[in-house]
Amino acid sequence: MSNPDEVLGRWWQALCTELGIAPDADPEALLDLAGTAAHSIVRPAAPLTTFLVGYAAGLAQADRDGLASLVERAERAAEDFG
Template sequence: MNEWLAEASSALGLDPSVLDRDLVLDLTKDVAHAVARPAAPLTAYLLGVAVGRGADPVEAAERLSALARAREGAEG
């Protein structure tokens, strides 16, 4: 996976160190379990758009994870 992430980063002209892998994996885990599996990569994309527009990645991921967990709790 690390090799792929390095290649993908290079293809996009990004420094691989900009990716907080655990942050994104934790977010997508929360969304996949609480919302739906297909929502996980789409939410990761939304996180990327938000970060690209200046959002703090940690704060944005925490907000999205909390939203997903709250949704799961509301359905239970």
């Protein structure tokens, strides 16, 4: 049986290759954000939250620090929601 972390790491690399991107992102931080959104709001909020953070980062042409800041802001928003 495959290790889920290994599978996820391979998926991250395969999808980046398929999309022709090399994101300067921390996959673990994105997973943590998804978990916070899923537990603080509702489960379907997880992919929507990470998508919107990525979209905002793309629009802002954010570097790694800029993305980390957006992730932190989204974490706080999810924790404070409702």
